[in-house]
Amino acid sequence: xxxxxxxxxxxxxxxxxxxxxxxxxxxxxxxxxxxxxxxxxxxxxxxxxxxxxxxxxxxxxxxxxxxxxxxxxxxxxxxxxxxxxxxxxxxxxxxxxxxxxxxxxxxxxxxxxxxxxxxxxxxxxxxxxxxxxxxxxxxxxxxxxxxxxxxxxxxxxxxxxxxxxxxxxxxxxxxxxxxxxxx
Amino acid sequence: xxxxxxxxxxxxxxxxxxxxxxxxxxxxxxxxxxxxxxxxxxxxxxxxxxxxxxxxxxxxxxxxxxxxxxxxxxxxxxxxxxxxxxxxxxxxxxxxxxxxxxxxxxxxxxxxxxxxxxxxxxxxxxxxxxxxxxxxxx
Numbered sequence: 001x002x003x004x005x006x007x008x009x010x011x012x013x014x015x016x017x018x019x020x021x022x023x024x025x026x027x028x029x030x031x032x033x034x035x036x037x038x039x040x041x042x043x044x045x046x047x048x049x050x051x052x053x054x055x056x057x058x059x060x061x062x063x064x065x066x067x068x069x070x071x072x073x074x075x076x077x078x079x080x081x082x083x084x085x086x087x088x089x090x091x092x093x094x095x096x097x098x099x100x101x102x103x104x105x106x107x108x109x110x111x112x113x114x115x116x117x118x119x120x121x122x123x124x125x126x127x128x129x130x131x132x133x134x135x136x137x138x139x140x141x142x143x144x145x146x147x148x149x150x151x152x153x154x155x156x157x158x159x160x161x162x163x164x165x166x167x168x169x170x171x172x173x174x175x176x177x178x179x180x181x182x183x
Numbered sequence: 184x185x186x187x188x189x190x191x192x193x194x195x196x197x198x199x200x201x202x203x204x205x206x207x208x209x210x211x212x213x214x215x216x217x218x219x220x221x222x223x224x225x226x227x228x229x230x231x232x233x234x235x236x237x238x239x240x241x242x243x244x245x246x247x248x249x250x251x252x253x254x255x256x257x258x259x260x261x262x263x264x265x266x267x268x269x270x271x272x273x274x275x276x277x278x279x280x281x282x283x284x285x286x287x288x289x290x291x292x293x294x295x296x297x298x299x300x301x302x303x304x305x306x307x308x309x310x311x312x313x314x315x316x317x318x319x320x321x
Binding site: 067144 | 232235236239240243244245246247248249250251252253254255262263264265266267268269289291294296297298301302304305307308311
């Protein structure tokens with residue numbers, strides 16, 4: 001018994017804080033093309049500035065704050081903090097807490113792990129077409145951090161919902177139409 | 184029993200000792216030259232703007248959002264949130280007046296990425312994006 005414990009000592013020292021770097025952390029996944037097409041649209045506009053201006057208006061419509069703009073590279077980064085409460089999740093956690101109390105548990109606090117708010121970051125990048133002067137591709141990427149009721153990070157994720165991107169691009173096209181028309 | 188308890192406490196102390204941090208690791212580890220070599224790739228182009236756009240496209244392909252981009256200084260900083268937080272800074276500079284050098288460094292959480300293969304994967308992806316951007320295939 002003691003010998004086994006002693007043999008664990010060096011492993012314990014070495015593994016105390018070991019964090020492995022995931023293999024293929026920067027390798028393109030097979031889904032790259034699908035994700036890219038979900039996040040990208042071709043837009044017709046007189047200039048890159050028109051798309052950036054229309055984008056800023058849409059982001060403001062969606063209650064984002066503009067963090068940074070780099071005009072020469074066509075990059076806009078924006079963020080917002082919103083409520084991430086989920087009634088379905090709360091109901092499930094309530095039942096868990098209830099079962100815990102009925103079972104005689106003392107530390108029944110599953111509800112504290114419920115989603116509370118989410119910090120969303122969005123980047124839009126405009127790329128001019130070399131073939132046509134009035135054509136641009138716009139690509140949007142969105143990520144979010146979800147926090148629970150105790151302000152602990154519950155999830156880190158990329159938004160992969162195609163409908164979300166479609167809605168933003170629909171709004172961007174409308175905004176672009178208004179932007180160009182108002183000139 | 185008491186002896187086992189003693190051993191368990193020593194074991195726990197060792198685990199904690201494994202986490203002991205050195206005072207403010209600002210300079211980082213690894214030799215300067217070695218690190219630069221695995222983090223840098225040189226391209227035969229003079230188009231800095233298109234190289235930067237390719238870097239941004241690559242970062243987007245890899246699931247990053249762009250935190251900051253500066254075309255004048257040639258830097259792009261990006262973050263990926265997926266199970267863990269990965270941050271990258273890429274710098275694009277002209278070299279010898281005829282080539283473009285791209286250097287990248289990555290961190291996952293509190294750890295610096297030192298694995299040469301990981302940087303190699305990034306440059307494989309960037310090579311494709313450079314080709315697509317400069318030849319406008321996509």
